[in-house]
Structures are given as structure tokens and as C-alpha cells.
Amino acid sequence: MGSERVAVVGIGQTKHQATADCSIAGLVRQAAQRALDDAQMTWSDIDAVVIGKAPDFFEGVMMPELYLADALGATGKPMFRVHTAGSVGGSTAIVAQDLVAAGIHERVLTVAFEKQSESEAMWALSVAMPFQPPMHAGAGGYFAPHIRAYIRRSGAPDHIGILVALKDRLNALKNPYAHLHEEGITFESVKDSIMLWDPIRYSETCPSSDGACAMVLTNEKGGDAAAADGRKPAWVRGTAFRSEPTMFAGRDQVNPRGGQECAADVYRQAGIVDPRRDVDVVEMYVPFSWFEPMWLENLGFAAEGEGWKLVEDGVTQMDGDLPVNCSGGVLSSNPIGASGMLRFAEAALQVRGQAGEHQVDGARTAVGHAYGGGSQFFAMWVVGDEKP
Amino acid sequence: MRDVAIISFAQTEHQRAVSHINEVEMLMPLLGEALRGAGIGKDRVDFVCSGSSDYLAGQPFSFVMTLDAFGPWPPISESHVDMDGAWALYEAWVKMQMGHIDVALIYAYGKSSPGEIRRVLSRQLDPYYLGPLWVDSVSLAALQARCGLEAGAFTVEQMAEVAAARRRQAKSNPFAQLSGDVDASTLLAQEEFVAPLRKHDCPPITDGAAVVVLAAGDVARELCERPAWIRGIDHRIEPHALGVRDLTRSVSTEQAAARAGVGEGKVDVVELHAPFTHQELILREALALDDAVVVNPSGGALCANPIMAAGLIRFGEAASRIWRGEADRAVAHATSGPCLQQNLVCVLEGA
Numbered sequence: 058m059g060s061e062r063v064a065v066v067g068i069g070q071t072k073h074q075a076t077a078d079c080s081i082a083g084l085v086r087q088a089a090q091r092a093l094d095d096a097q098m099t100w101s102d103i104d105a106v107v108i109g110k111a112p113d114f115f116e117g118v119m120m121p122e123l124y125l126a127d128a129l130g131a132t133g134k135p136m137f138r139v140h141t142a143g144s145v146g147g148s149t150a151i152v153a154q155d156l157v158a159a160g161i162h163e164r165v166l167t168v169a170f171e172k173q174s175e176s177e178a179m180w181a182l183s184v185a186m187p188f189q190p191p192m193h194a195g196a197g198g199y200f201a202p203h204i205r206a207y208i209r210r211s212g213a214p215d216h217i218g219i220l221v222a223l224k225d226r227l228n229a230l231k232n233p234y235a236h237l238h239e240e241g242i243t244f245e246s247v248k249d250s251i252m253l254w255d256p257i258r259y260s261e262t263c264p265s266s267d268g269a270c271a272m273v274l275t276n277e278k279g280g281d282a283a284a285a286d287g288r289k290p291a292w293v294r295g296t297a298f299r300s301e302p303t304m305f306a307g308r309d310q311v312n313p314r315g316g317q318e319c320a321a322d323v324y325r326q327a328g329i330v331d332p333r334r335d336v337d338v339v340e341m342y343v344p345f346s347w348f349e350p351m352w353l354e355n356l357g358f359a360a361e362g363e364g365w366k367l368v369e370d371g372v373t374q375m376d377g378d379l380p381v382n383c384s385g386g387v388l389s390s391n392p393i394g395a396s397g398m399l400r401f402a403e404a405a406l407q408v409r410g411q412a413g414e415h416q417v418d419g420a421r422t423a424v425g426h427a428y429g430g431g432s433q434f435f436a437m438w439v440v441g442d443e444k445p
Numbered sequence: 446m447r448d449v450a451i452i453s454f455a456q457t458e459h460q461r462a463v464s465h466i467n468e469v470e471m472l473m474p475l476l477g478e479a480l481r482g483a484g485i486g487k488d489r490v491d492f493v494c495s496g497s498s499d500y501l502a503g504q505p506f507s508f509v510m511t512l513d514a515f516g517p518w519p520p521i522s523e524s525h526v527d528m529d530g531a532w533a534l535y536e537a538w539v540k541m542q543m544g545h546i547d548v549a550l551i552y553a554y555g556k557s558s559p560g561e562i563r564r565v566l567s568r569q570l571d572p573y574y575l576g577p578l579w580v581d582s583v584s585l586a587a588l589q590a591r592c593g594l595e596a597g598a599f600t601v602e603q604m605a606e607v608a609a610a611r612r613r614q615a616k617s618n619p620f621a622q623l624s625g626d627v628d629a630s631t632l633l634a635q636e637e638f639v640a641p642l643r644k645h646d647c648p649p650i651t652d653g654a655a656v657v658v659l660a661a662g663d664v665a666r667e668l669c670e671r672p673a674w675i676r677g678i679d680h681r682i683e684p685h686a687l688g689v690r691d692l693t694r695s696v697s698t699e700q701a702a703a704r705a706g707v708g709e710g711k712v713d714v715v716e717l718h719a720p721f722t723h724q725e726l727i728l729r730e731a732l733a734l735d736d737a738v739v740v741n742p743s744g745g746a747l748c749a750n751p752i753m754a755a756g757l758i759r760f761g762e763a764a765s766r767i768w769r770g771e772a773d774r775a776v777a778h779a780t781s782g783p784c785l786q787q788n789l790v791c792v793l794e795g796a
Contacts, residue, residue: 060543080573112505113527118576119500119568120527123782126682133700136682136787137536140527142506148524152536159542181505300493300523302513315520430509 062444063157064280064290065405067096067273073236073266073390076174081116082128085170088269088395089129092166096273097288100130103273104162109139109149109169110394111429114184115176129168141298143342143429145169146397147436150272150425151296154438157274158293164279169398170269171391178265178393197262197345199431201254204347207311208256213350213365215256219247220368221346222261222388228375229385231414236266236390261346261388268392270399280444291405291440294422295326299435310432316355319435320426324357327439329422332357336439338380338407338417339373340400341426344387349373353381356426356437375417383407383415397427401438408442449541450665450672451793453482453658454761459622459749462558463652468502471654472514472554479550479656483668487515490658491546493523494537496530496553497753500565511554522546529553530655530757531718531779531789537659538675547664554654555753562650562752569783571685582783583647585687587639589784590723592692594641598730601641604722605629608645608747615744622649622749645747648720653751655758673764673775673793677705680789685782692784698731701790702776707732709792713772714739716759718779720746727785728778742766756780760791767795 069091071084079087085108093099106129113119122138129136141148146169153167171178179195207213226242229235242260250260275283280290299319301308308314320332329335341356343349350364358379359367367373373381382388384403387396404425406412412420421443427436455478457463463471480487493515499507508525517523526532530553537549557565563581570576593599606629615624632645639647665672681697681704683690690696702708715738719725725747729740741747743762746755756779763775773795781787 060545112499113568114499114505116572117568118572119498119565120781121572122528123569123682123786124571124685126786127684127686131682132684133681133697135680137532137680138527139524139536140508141523141525142509152524152539155536155539155543159539161539161542184504298522298524299520300512300517301520302517303509304513305518307518313520318520430506433509 061158061160062277062280063154063293064275064283065272065440066275066279066283066288066290067092067098068402068406069095070234070270070399070402071268072234073268073392081121081172082125084172084267085125085168085269086128088271089166089168092271092273098273103130103164103166105135105156105165106131107137107139107149107153107165107167109145111143111145111171112181114181115178115393116172117176141429142434143393144397144427144434144436145429146270146395146399147401147425147427148298150398150401151298151436151438153274154293154296157276163276165274166271167274168269168271169395171394172267173265173392174267197254197257200345201257203310203432204256204345207347207351210311211362211365217350217365217368218256218261218346219244221349222247224374225382225386225388228383228415229389232384235385236264257345263344263387263391266390266392268390268395270395270402272402289409289442291408292444293438294441294445295323295439297322297437301433303431303433311351312355312361313432315433316428316435319437320356323437323439329439333379335422336424337420337422338383339424340382340384340403342387342397342400342428343382344391346388349381352426380417383412383417397436400427401425405440408440447542447544447661448674449538449659449661450669450674451657451760451764452660452665452669452672453479454765455479455482456620456655456758456761457653458620459651459653459751461622461650463556464558468511468554468556469514472511472552475654475656476514476552479658483658485548485668489548490550491522492537492540492549493521494533494549494551496526496528496533496757497555498527500568501555501557501752503559529753529755529779529781531760534657534757534760535678535680535789538678541659541661547661549659550656551757552654552656553754553757555751556652557650557752558652583639583642585783586721587642589692590641593723593727596693598693599723599726601633602629603726604646605632607722607725608632611741611744611747614742615748618743620749621744622651624744624748646722648746648750651749651751653749653754655754655761657757657761671768671770671795673767673795675791676794677792679704680787682787685786687784693727695727695731695785695788698728698788698790701788702732705790705792707776707790707792710774712738712776713774714742714763714766715776716743716763716778717741718746718756718759720750722747724785732776763793767793
């Protein structure tokens with residue numbers, strides 16, 4: 058078995074919202090059915106199912122792939138469950154693409170989900186464990202000091218986070234699947250929102266969403282067939298994971314080496330020399346607004362300490378020269394386990410030219426990025442409109 | 446298919462409760478032992494994959510801390526499954542098929558002692574219809590055994606023979622939790638635990654961990670005198686709803702075995718991940734094993750059942766018989782879910 062080319066030929070997602078009127082099985086099936094419809098396939102066309110989600114504690118179902126086998130038409134097929142912290146949606150897509158790239162399966166369905174209305178993620182993350190630093194009530198408390206450190210190091214002005222939040226929430230108005238549609242949002246309304254974990258304001262924080270995302274991945278033959286039928290595939294040009302230790306004095310949580318190396322690896326595979334020039338659009342994992350400038354630096358789109366300037370100059374706006382999170386991003390929809398796959402899928406939608414109102418004209422190379430844990434787990438892919 | 450082999454294996458001395466050390470401390474010596482067994486340092490490892498469950502640790506993202514046992518610095522390429530470590534091995538094998546990496550390390554661990562494992566496993570069930578009833582794992586296995594007994598698929602005597610045989614074999618396994626000479630009639634004289642199961646039909650509750658090292662092609666030949674080559678590997682799942690399954694058969698094992706090529710040659714030894722005696726009988730039937738095949742020489746999951754690692758241990762046990770020249774062709778099996786819902790089958794060969 059060599060390394061087969063892999064194409065994304067079907068993408069589906071649910072409307073991300075606070076309270077879904079269906080079960081967990083209903084949620085994942087809806088996204089999967091939409092991906093199959095998009096790929097013009099039926100359940101029987103699928104060879105294997107790869108599913109991912111964040112901790113089982115979030116819904117209180119241990120190893121939910123067992124229960125979801127029926128809903129995802131997996132009977133008699135391989136069903137695989139991935140769990141790599143918040144990066145899981147991205148990692149899940151990579152495991153699925155590996156099955157096709159290795160020549161083991163021709164058509165793989167991959168799904169990621171979270172149903173936060175059946176859980177309380179903030180408290181699920183706040184279990185006190187002996188000999189471990191507490192999470193201080195959820196992820197915001199954990200990440201606020203990293204953001205504070207970034208502001209101090211880079212000298213970024215206070216309003217950068219507000220600009221990111223405003224941009225992403227305005228972009229979300231163009232995405233019918235986004236959870237938050239805040240029609241009247243303004244710079245002032247973000248600025249005046251309550252301070253939750255200084256410097257993170259309420260409006261600079263991701264929502265708690267129910268949602269699922271699914272993709273159908275095929276080999277070169279499947280990608281060519283879709284293209285011949287006028288359904289443009291997204292071709293996978295590179296994938297990478299990186300992990301680093303949680304408790305290690307030598308690690309930089311503001312600009313983690315794992316993220317830098319993950320980006321360098323995936324760019325090398327995709328033949329990207331200068332990411333700022335060679336990448337047309339980016340979907341990065343930004344659960345708190347300030348992570349946009351931080352990741353711009355970490356992923357090589359800006360020099361260290363300069364990421365905030367791209368935000369201030371409007372470079373990452375939809376009409377800027379490096380649009381970031383045109384979908385509205387994690388700041389507008391956060392079904393945690395699915396959020397990474399949504400970044401990967403939105404990147405693929407862009408190069409397929411199917412992102413609707415939030416489409417960037419002429420997007421040919423897109424980066425999907427996910428991170429998790431305390432910024433020590435990374436998953437990325439690069440997709441393009443041309444066969445690698 | 447690219448040649449990939451198991452070249453090293455380490456496991457804990459399995460115990461009912463290891464309360465004085467945490468998961469990282471449980472794994473660290475094993476990681477060193479497995480790397481030494483392969484004759485490599487961790488810098489030679491291209492990919493790490495692990496299997497565990499947050500529901501055993503009682504903590505979300507529990508695997509995050511456990512990764513510290515490997516010491517992932519500089520940053521590593523790494524992934525994790527909330528499945529038995531056998532599926533982590535499968536993910537690593539898939540990665541190796543693409544030809545870019547040569548060495549992968551897989552680990553799996555589970556401490557069942559901190560919680561009530563029967564109740565914990567009931568959280569695997571459909572959360573709307575079955576989970577709220579708190580049907581526990583032993584009761585579900587009992588339901589399956591009852592189906593088999595009433596269908597005439599096996600007898601309680603055969604089940605007791607399985608238990609006695611595994612305990613006897615485990616006497617030569619220093620890592621086993623249970624072992625000893627006991628005859629089936631003595632076991633059958635015991636009262637029922639969850640009818641029709643007696644205690645001997647059920648697995649012990651175990652804390653434990655395991656590590657396996659995989660290597661590809663010439664690297665495997667360089668590092669191991671007689672690598673255990675993966676000649677076929679496949680896994681399949683069945684519906685979750687028990688009412689639509691024939692519980693007396695393991696259809697997904699039959700499917701995986703056919704795709705892994707179990708029947709394409711003589712099998713010398715098989716390591717089955719059968720936590721309950723009747724499940725071993727069902728699996729032997731599904732794999733169409735003849736009586737000459739040595740079954741579970743380690744004692745199997747009936748003698749040590751560290752959940753999330755028990756499947757991966759089958760791979761290590763089967764491979765070690767190939768390394769030692771005791772077998773030329775071995776089958777390793779892992780299961781997941783209530784009543785053998787999901788099964789993975791692998792064929793290992795010495796040449």
C-alpha cells in the first residue's frame with residue numbers, strides 16, 4: 058500500500074445551537090446524512106466510520122461510539138473512536154484520511170460532535186484532582202493568564218481582542234449554521250460586555266453549543282469522479298499532529314513549540330514556503346478572541362509579537378489578504394468535540410467554492426487548525442483545489 | 446501491505462488494586478522496559494498512540510497527564526483513542542502503511558479499582574433507554590450466557606472447563622492476577638453469582654497497563670531476531686441494541702477474521718480477549734478454531750482484566766510466542782462494548 062491521494066467529497070453540519078430538539082444519535086446522523094447527500098452517496102457506500110468527540114464526561118456516555126454505531130450505519134463495518142482533547146475534531150479527520158491514504162478503505166465517513174446542552178462542560182473540566190493544578194472553573198480561567206502574558210510580551214493594545222470577536226461574530230451572520238447570530242453587535246457592545254476572566258470578556262468567549270460535523274473522504278478515484286460530475290473536491294495536501302507535555306517548565310504556553318512544529322510539518326508536506334503568501338484562507342481554533350493573534354504567530358503567519366498588527370490592520374477580515382475564520386469560528390459556534398472538524402471542513406468548503414455567503418473569492422489553498430488541552434495538542438491540515 | 450511487526454512488549458504484574466501509584470507511575474517503568482526490549486531510545490519512536498478511558502480515571506482528559514509518562518519533549522506526533530489499546534495499535538499500523546514512519550509505540554492502561562466497574566461500564570449503554578436502568582456489565586454478560594445455554598450453544602460444564610483451564614495455564618504467567626489448579630466440578634459446586642454466571646465465569650477486577658512497540662520492514666529485522674509480522678488485521682462492529690443481535694454468535698468477529706485471513710493457514714496459538722467464559726466459547730466458534738489450537742496460554746482476561754489494556758495484552762502475548770519460536774502463526778483478538786459488540790482480529794506470523 059502506498060500513499061493514496063485523498064479528497065473531501067462530502068461535508069455536512071448541523072445548525073449549531075444551545076438546545077437541540079434531538080438525541081445525540083439524531084445530531085450525529087443529521088450531520089452524517091448531509092455529508093452523504095453532498096457526496097451523492099448512501100450509507101451502504103461507506104466502508105468505515107471514524108468518530109471523535111471531547112471527553113465522554115461532557116454527555117455522561119462512556120465510549121459513545123458503541124451506542125452510536127446503529128445511528129451511523131456502522132453495522133458490519135469498522136468503527137473507530139478518536140479522543141485527543143480539544144484538537145479531537147481535527148485529529149479524527151486525520152485518522153479518517155489515513156485510512157484512505159494508506160489504501161485500506163476507499164470511502165470513509167468521519168463525524169465529530171458535542172452536545173453541551175446535555176452536560177455542563179465547565180464543571181466537567183473542573184474536577185479537582187490530587188497533585189494537579191485546578192482548572193479554575195473551565196477553560197477561560199486556564200487560558201486568561203496565557204493571554205495576559207501575550208499582551209505583556211507583544212505590547213498589543215487592549216482592543217485587539219474586541220476586534221477579533223467583532224469580526225468573527227459579524228462573519229457568523231453569513232453562516233446559517235453558526236450558533237450566534239448577533240445582528241446588533243458593535244465594538245462598544247463587545248467592549249461593554251461583562252469581564253469574565255480578565256482580560257477575557259463575555260463577548261470574547263465561545264458559546265456552549267450542540268452540534269456535529271461530518272465529512273466523506275475518498276481516494277483519488279472518488280475525487281476524480283466527483284470532479285468529473287462538476288462537484289469540486291477538496292484535495293488533502295498535508296496533515297500533522299503534535300503533542301507536548303502539560304507540566305513542563307521549559308514549555309511556552311503562549312507560543313507553543315508543538316504548534317510551531319505541527320505547522321512547519323504540514324506546510325512542508327503541502328509545499329507551502331511562505332504561509333502568509335501561499336495560504337488563501339485560514340480556519341483556526343480561536344475559543345477566546347486573543348487566540349487569533351497568538352496563533353497567527355504560532356502558525357507562522359506573523360513574526361513573534363506581530364500577530365496583533367495583522368488584526369488591527371484588517372488583514373484577517375473577510376476582505377483582507379489573509380481571511381481568518383470566515384465561518385464565524387469557534388467564537389460563534391463551539392460544539393467542543395466537533396469544533397476542530399468544523400475548522401477542517403470549513404477550510405475544505407472554501408477551496409471547493411461552497412462556503413456560500415462566507416466564501417472567499419478564489420480560495421485555492423486553505424489551512425484547518427485545531428488545538429486542545431492546555432495548548433499542548435495540535436492537529437492541522439492543508440487542503441487545496443488542485444490534486445497534490 | 447507494508448510489513449509491520451510487533452517487536453517489543455511489556456506489561457504490569459496485574460493486581461486487584463494498585464492504589465499507591467498513579468497511572469503515570471504505573472506506565473513509566475513499562476515504557477522503559479518496552480524500549481529497552483526493542484533496543485531503542487525514545488528518539489527512534491516516530492509515532493505514539495494510546496488507549497484509555499476517562500471513565501476509569503474519573504477525570505476528563507485523563508490521558509493528557511498520562512502522556513507525561515512518555516515525556517513528549519521535543520513535541521511528538523501522537524494520538525489517543527478512547528478504546529482498548531488494541532485499536533491504538535491499529536491506528537499506528539495504519540499510519541505505518543503510508544510508508545513515512547518506521548517505529549511506533551502503543552500504550553494502554555486502566556485502573557478499575559477506584560470505582561465500581563460494573564456500574565461504570567453501564568455508562569456505555571444507550572443514554573436514553575438503557576443507561577437509566579443502570580444495567581451492569583455482568584448482568585448483560587449473564588443475559589448473553591443465558592441465550593447461549595438455552596440455544597444449546599454451550600453448557601455450564603464447558604464454561605467451568607474454560608475457567609479451570611485458563612487458571613491452570615496462568616500458573617506459568619508471572620503477570621497474571623489469578624492462577625492455580627482447580628477442577629471444573631469444584632467450580633460448579635459454587636453458587637451462582639449473577640445467574641447463570643458463577644464467579645469463575647467472570648473476569649477479575651484489575652489495575653494494569655501494557656506497552657507494545659511496532660516496527661516496519663528492515664527496521665523490525667534489525668531490532669528483533671524473529672519479529673511477529675502483522676499479516677492481516679481488521680475490526681468490525683455490531684448494533685448496540687441487544688434485541689437486534691444474535692447474542693450466541695459473534696458476527697463481527699467472523700467478519701473481521703475473514704478479512705484478516707485467519708482461515709488461510711494453520712493457527713498455532715490464539716489469544717482471545719474473552720472476559721467471560723461463555724464469550725471464549727462464542728469466539729472460538731466464530732474463529733472456527735480446531736481443537737489443536739492453543740487457546741489463551743497466558744490465562745487471558747479471565748486471569749487478569751485491566752480494562753482498556755486487556756486487548757492490547759493479547760497482541761503482546763501472541764507476539765511473544767512467535768519471538769520465542771513456540772508458534773509460527775498466531776491470532777490476537779480484542780473486544781469492546783457489551784456482549785462482544787465490537788471485535789478486532791489480527792494474524793501474526795514469524796516469517
